[in-house]
Each structure stands twice: as C-alpha cells, then as structure tokens.
Amino acid sequence: MNLLRAAATVSGLTLLSRITGLIRENLTAAIFGASAFTDAFFVAFRLPNLLRRMFAEGAFSQAFVPILGEAKARADTTCATGAEAAARDMRRFVDRVASALFWTLVLVSAAGVAAAPWLVTAMASGLRAQPEVFATAVTMTRWMFPYILFVSMVALAAGILNTWKRFAIPAFTPVLLNLCFIGAALGLSSHFDPPIHALAAGVFIGGIAQLAIQLPALARIGMLPRIVNPMAAFADAGTRRVLKQMGPALLAVSVAQISLIINTHIASRLGAGSVSWISYGDRLMEFPTALLGVALGTVLLPSLSRAGSLGDAAEYRSLLDWGLRLCVVLAAPCTVGLALMAEPLTALLFHYGRFDANDVAMTRMAVAAYSVGLIGLIAIKVLAPGFYARQDLRTPVKIALFVLVVTQLLNLVTVPWLRHAGLALSISIGALANAGLLLSGLWRRGAWRPLPGWPRFLLATGAGSAAMALALGSFVPGVDWVGMQAQPLTRVALVLGTVAAAGLLYLAVLAAFGLRPAQFLRRSRD
Known part of the structure; x- marks a missing residue:
C-alpha cells in the first residue's frame, strides 16, 4: 500500500480531530476561563488520561501491535493448508488479550473511583487550599475514571485495525470525544453546579461513543474480540507474552507520566491559572505533534513490525529513513511557526469570554517554550x-529514565526563572535529548543508516525555515493581536493569511532547492 497516502489519510483525519479539539478548548476557555475550577477539571481529566496513555495507547499498544503483526505476517505467508490454523490461532490470541485488558481495566476503574481523593492530592496537592475546588476535582475524577475502560478497548481495536491497514476509523475516533465535549459544554453546563461538571459528563459519554464506532469495523474484518473469563485470558501463552513485553513498556510510559504528574504538582503551586495555561499551551503544541508524529508512528509501526518479523533489514532501514525525512520536512516549519506565531494563535483560539489578555500572555509563554522541543516530540513518534x-522495549525505558532525571533537574533552573513556562521548556529540552538518544541507539544497532541525499535535504529545509523565520519575525510583532478581540473576523483572516503565506514561502524555497512531493512517495511491501 502507499504509505504516504496512508499517512496523509491519518493526518487528515487527525487534523479534523485537532480542529474539533481546538474548538473544544476554545469553548472551554470562553465559557469557563482559566480559573481554579478549570484547574480542577484538567487535574481530574489528567488522571484517567494518564492511565490511558500507560495502559492503552502506551504500554499495551507498544507490546500488542508488534506481536499481532508477527502473527498476521505468519498467517499471510503460511501455505494454504496451514493458513486457516494460523488464522484461528491469531483470533484466539486477540480474544484472550482483549479479555485480559478488559478485566484488568474494570478493576483499575473501580479502584480509581474509590481512591479519587488520594489521587487528586497526589496529582495537585495545591488544590487542597480551596476545599470547594478540591471537592469538585474529586467528584469529576470519579465521574471520568471509567473512561479508561472504554478508551483502552478503543486502543485495542485501533491496534487491530491499523495492523489490517484500516487506518481511517481509528484516526477519526477522537473526533467523537471532542464532539461530546462540545455538546456537553454548550448543552449541559447550565444544568450543573458548578458548571465545570458538564465537561466530566462529556468525557464519559465520549468514551462510550469512541468504542461504539470501532465495533462494526472490527466485525467487518472478522476480528471482533470475544470476552472470555479472566482465568482463561491470563493463562494463555500469547497473553503472557504481551504482559511480559508490557513490563518495560509500562515503565517507559510511566516515566513520562511521572514527569507530567510532577509538573502538574509544581504548576498547582505557582498560582491559580498556571495548570490551565500549561494545558492550553499543551493543546496548541499537540496539534502538530498529533498531526505529524502520531500519523507517521501509526503508519510505520505495522510496516516495521512486518519487516522485522520477515528479517528484511533493508526495508526496515528504508522505512525509518523515510519517516525521519518526513518528520524533518514537516516539523521544521511547524517549529518556526509555533514559536513566532504563539501570540496570534493563542489570541485567535482562546481570547474570548473569560479568557483575558493576561491569559493570552501567559499561554503564549508556554507555547513558545513548547515549540523548542517540537521536532524532538515528533521525531520520538518515528524513532520509538x-x-x-x-520488540526491544528496554532501550526506550533506559532513555526515558535518563530524560526524566534531566527534565526535573532542568525544572530547578527554569521554573524560578520562567515560572509555568519553565516547565514547558524543560519538557522541550528533554524531548530533544530523548530523540537524540533514540536515534543514536538505532544507529548503533544498524537499524538505521541515512540514505543518499541528506545534506542537500537538510540544507533545503534549513533555508526554508530561515526564510519563514525572517518573514514572521518582521511582521508578527507589529500587529496588536490581543487588541483585535472586537474584530474577530479580521483576526481570523489575518492569522490564517499569515500562516498560509509563511507556508507558501517555505514550499517555494524547498522547490527552489529541487525538493518535490513525489520524492516522499513510498509503498510498503505487503
């Protein structure tokens, strides 16, 4: 299949997800502002989101997808007489793994609901200074914790569908969560006291909707899992193999989430609004990270797993090289744009209602700090x-542990200097270190070697990024983006026009150096 087309499909649907996500954040900012109660929501939502990344999209997917890809490659390449048996074994493996995940997350969800007060204290003890806010965070945590069960099963379904090269439904699924958020903010906030509870209800409804849309897609390829009893699920050899692989993967993902917990804890002590400013900045940063990094990682992992299981080292290296070139050519202009367009983008997306000029300034600082590490954050999605x-998950664990220490040591320097933006800067530097160490590890193992053309390629992307930086640096500071609040349509046109002009300038420079889109076309060998 055409990998660039697949990546474009995932990226396009991810774009839709991020657009609806930005609308959701825009409404959240306009309706609820950046207050202690929004801090409470972001803390409460971060808890199940943390476990989602650990159990579902993180450790589980990293362990499950390569093993499933290996089983599928074996079934696809087995002779006709053995193919049916291999397919039966593969479906049995999926049933047992799905069941183990389901029963585990039922227990985790129940424990999370019971332990909500202690979890909120561990995440953001600063909220205890305001009892009403703390109580709100605990209540929302209890409402949203079952979300981890739904979204983990969604991750299982996405892993299966992506292995079968059915990328569209998994990429579209996050849109449903955002639509539920938007519907809850607009339609339910007047029915709750405090109104912020409406967002927690939206998360719960969104989890159900995301799972519901995946089930028909699984049924169409004959891979809809059946839930069996937990004894049979955990006794299965395939399940035990996934669990064994999940050990180091869980540690690797946990390291990143521990860093997030520490940073949230620090932000909760920097004053009301700090957690929200970081969260809004993170939303802007995640737009290109998901649009580019997640799309590339989603498409690459099944193809890399197949190449690895078949021992095709040349295809493996070529896939990684292709992914890295796409990462550089797309992430470089995004880094420049996010850094120099931080204020106009923040004003355009959030400067409405209760989100005032000070909130714009504080969020802009976080966005600018995040932009420093954007290319590293995207590269990790390709390199990991x-x-x-x-099925080497131990190396990323060691790197993640080192980066955790580096990030928190940096906080000792950056937070007293830059306050909440210092947390974002530390994460950025840590991401660059993480990507550099992953690349070095792949080089040492012979898994990646640069194909011909890298010097000219880097010269072209560097020149295009420099041209963008000069153009934006001379124009953006001369506009009063915050003062244009009373002229929203003018601000929309000016921001989007500036982004489009900068993008066209970048493409023109690439074209002058001879880079063409056709050079990034690639087909997988399956």
Whole structure:
C-alpha cells in the first residue's frame, strides 16, 4: 500500500480531530476561563488520561501491535493448508488479550473511583487550599475514571485495525470525544453546579461513543474480540507474552507520566491559572505533534513490525529513513511557526469570554517554550517504533529514565526563572535529548543508516525555515493581536493569511532547492 497516502489519510483525519479539539478548548476557555475550577477539571481529566496513555495507547499498544503483526505476517505467508490454523490461532490470541485488558481495566476503574481523593492530592496537592475546588476535582475524577475502560478497548481495536491497514476509523475516533465535549459544554453546563461538571459528563459519554464506532469495523474484518473469563485470558501463552513485553513498556510510559504528574504538582503551586495555561499551551503544541508524529508512528509501526518479523533489514532501514525525512520536512516549519506565531494563535483560539489578555500572555509563554522541543516530540513518534517493532522495549525505558532525571533537574533552573513556562521548556529540552538518544541507539544497532541525499535535504529545509523565520519575525510583532478581540473576523483572516503565506514561502524555497512531493512517495511491501 502507499504509505504516504496512508499517512496523509491519518493526518487528515487527525487534523479534523485537532480542529474539533481546538474548538473544544476554545469553548472551554470562553465559557469557563482559566480559573481554579478549570484547574480542577484538567487535574481530574489528567488522571484517567494518564492511565490511558500507560495502559492503552502506551504500554499495551507498544507490546500488542508488534506481536499481532508477527502473527498476521505468519498467517499471510503460511501455505494454504496451514493458513486457516494460523488464522484461528491469531483470533484466539486477540480474544484472550482483549479479555485480559478488559478485566484488568474494570478493576483499575473501580479502584480509581474509590481512591479519587488520594489521587487528586497526589496529582495537585495545591488544590487542597480551596476545599470547594478540591471537592469538585474529586467528584469529576470519579465521574471520568471509567473512561479508561472504554478508551483502552478503543486502543485495542485501533491496534487491530491499523495492523489490517484500516487506518481511517481509528484516526477519526477522537473526533467523537471532542464532539461530546462540545455538546456537553454548550448543552449541559447550565444544568450543573458548578458548571465545570458538564465537561466530566462529556468525557464519559465520549468514551462510550469512541468504542461504539470501532465495533462494526472490527466485525467487518472478522476480528471482533470475544470476552472470555479472566482465568482463561491470563493463562494463555500469547497473553503472557504481551504482559511480559508490557513490563518495560509500562515503565517507559510511566516515566513520562511521572514527569507530567510532577509538573502538574509544581504548576498547582505557582498560582491559580498556571495548570490551565500549561494545558492550553499543551493543546496548541499537540496539534502538530498529533498531526505529524502520531500519523507517521501509526503508519510505520505495522510496516516495521512486518519487516522485522520477515528479517528484511533493508526495508526496515528504508522505512525509518523515510519517516525521519518526513518528520524533518514537516516539523521544521511547524517549529518556526509555533514559536513566532504563539501570540496570534493563542489570541485567535482562546481570547474570548473569560479568557483575558493576561491569559493570552501567559499561554503564549508556554507555547513558545513548547515549540523548542517540537521536532524532538515528533521525531520520538518515528524513532520509538524502530525499537518496538523489534520488540526491544528496554532501550526506550533506559532513555526515558535518563530524560526524566534531566527534565526535573532542568525544572530547578527554569521554573524560578520562567515560572509555568519553565516547565514547558524543560519538557522541550528533554524531548530533544530523548530523540537524540533514540536515534543514536538505532544507529548503533544498524537499524538505521541515512540514505543518499541528506545534506542537500537538510540544507533545503534549513533555508526554508530561515526564510519563514525572517518573514514572521518582521511582521508578527507589529500587529496588536490581543487588541483585535472586537474584530474577530479580521483576526481570523489575518492569522490564517499569515500562516498560509509563511507556508507558501517555505514550499517555494524547498522547490527552489529541487525538493518535490513525489520524492516522499513510498509503498510498503505487503
């Protein structure tokens, strides 16, 4: 299949997800502002979101997808007489793994509901200074914790569908959560006291909707899992193999989430609004990270797993090289744009209702700090699958542990200097270190070697990024983006026009150096 087309499909649907996500954040900012109660919501939502990344999209997917890809490659390449038996074994493996995940997350969800007060204290003890806010955070945590069960099963379904090269439904699924958020903010906030509870209800409804849309897609490819009793699920050899792989993967993901917990804890002590400013900045940063990094990682992991299981080293190296070039050519202009357009983008997306000029200034600082590490954050999504596909999860763990220490040591310097933006800057520097170490590890193992053309390619992307920086640096500071609040349509046109002009300038420079889109076309060998 055409990998660039697949990546474009995932990226396009992810774009839709991020647009609806930005609308959701825009409404959240306009209706609820950046207050202690929005801090309470972001803390409460971060808890199940943390476990989602650990159990579902993180450790589980990293362990499950390569093993499923290996089983599928074996079934696809087995002779006709053995193919049916291999397919039966593969479906049995999926049933047992799905059941183990389901029963585990039922227990985790129940424990989370019971332990909500202690979890909120561990995440953001600063909220205890305001009893009403703390109580609100505990209540919302209890409402949203079952979300981890729904979204983990969604991650299982996405892993299966992506392995079968059915990328569209998994990429579209997050849109449903955002639509439920938007519907809850607009239609339910007047029915709750405090109104912020409406967002927690939206998260719960969104989890159900995301799972519901995946089930018919699984049924169409004959891979709809059946839930069996937990004894049979955990006794299965395939399940035990996934659990064994999940050990180091869980540690790797946990390291990142521990860093997030520490940063949230620090932000909760920097004053009301700090957690929200970081969260709004993170939303802007995640737009290109998901649009580019997640799309590339989603498409690459199944193909890398297949190449690894078949021992095709040349295809493996070529896939990684292709992913890295796409990462650089797309992430470089996004880094420049996010850094120099931080204020206009923040004003355009959030400067409405209760989100005032000070909130714009504080969020802008976080966005600018996040932009420093954007290319590293995107590169990790390409480089980490290079290890996962080989079922080497221990190396990323060691790197993640080192980066955790580096990030928190940096906080000692950056937070007293830059306050909440210092937390974002530390994360950015840590991401660059993480990407550099992953790349070095792949080089040492011979998994990646640069194909011809890299010097000219880097010269072209560097020149295009420099041209963008000069143009934006001379124009953006001369406009009063915050003062244009009373002229929203003018601000929309000016921001979007500036982004489009900068993008066209970048493409023109690439074209002058001879870079063409056709050079990034690639087909997988399956």
